[in-house]
Amino acid sequence: MAYLSRTMAKKVQKKTEKKVKVDKAVKNDSKTKPESKIKFQKISNDRKQAIEDVVKELVNEEAIPIVLYLIGRTKVSEFVIAADLNLEIHKARNLLYKLLEHNILYFHRKKDKIKGWYICYWDFNEKIIPFQLEKIKTQKLIKLKERLEKESSSTFYMCKNACTRMDFEKSMEFNFKCPECGELMDEQNNVRTVEFLKERIAELDRDLKAYGK
Numbered sequence: 001m002a003y004l005s006r007t008m009a010k011k012v013q014k015k016t017e018k019k020v021k022v023d024k025a026v027k028n029d030s031k032t033k034p035e036s037k038i039k040f041q042k043i044s045n046d047r048k049q050a051i052e053d054v055v056k057e058l059v060n061e062e063a064i065p066i067v068l069y070l071i072g073r074t075k076v077s078e079f080v081i082a083a084d085l086n087l088e089i090h091k092a093r094n095l096l097y098k099l100l101e102h103n104i105l106y107f108h109r110k111k112d113k114i115k116g117w118y119i120c121y122w123d124f125n126e127k128i129i130p131f132q133l134e135k136i137k138t139q140k141l142i143k144l145k146e147r148l149e150k151e152s153s154s155t156f157y158m159c160k161n162a163c164t165r166m167d168f169e170k171s172m173e174f175n176f177k178c179p180e181c182g183e184l185m186d187e188q189n190n191v192r193t194v195e196f197l198k199e200r201i202a203e204l205d206r207d208l209k210a211y212g213k
């Protein structure tokens with residue numbers, strides 16, 4: 001901006017002052033309500049890891065604190081959850097319903113006698129976690145095995161500039177020239193990829209066998 005009229009300049013100044021005030025208010029608010037006051041029950045690392053893996057895979061990372069918060073608590077109102085975890089009620093509800101879709105949580109609805117509307121009270125359905133984890137790992141295992149099958153049964157070609165990588169048949173279609181930059185594609189040694197896939201498969205196999213016991 002090359003030129004600002006006096007009134008404009010004043011307006012801008014006022015806006016900045018307002019913003020500073022709001023920032024201060026937010027800071028003060030967070031001081032009066034520190035997150036550390038909210039108690040999370042101590043659980044073993046394995047238990048925590050399993051919960052985190054399932055929630056991250058099926059919902060998203062943001063939903064993890066809700067689930068951990070519900071450990072050791074029962075029938076918690078969604079308003080309390082939102083307030084304790086510093087979430088907007090809409091955001092909290094959105095995450096709660098996503099968790100519900102995967103049976104990670106369940107709820108009871110109760111009519112508020114004074115206000116007349118329904119409030120949901122939430123619980124963590126922890127017994128679903130091992131089942132979901134097993135399902136996720138089985139699906140991953142299937143995908144990795146398919147990938148290994150593909151990697152072991154074909155030769156791969158890769159562009160010198162690393163824009164594309166494709167199997168023999170597809171590279172033939174392009175006359176072994178990169179469809180992105182036109183550079184010739186070279187046969188790629190995929191021994192390391194195959195090794196990596198085999199290791200991951202063995203790891204998942206071990207995990208899944210451990211569940212079976």
Ligand SMILES: [Zn+2]
Nearest residue numbers: 159163178181
């Ligand atoms: Zn290329």
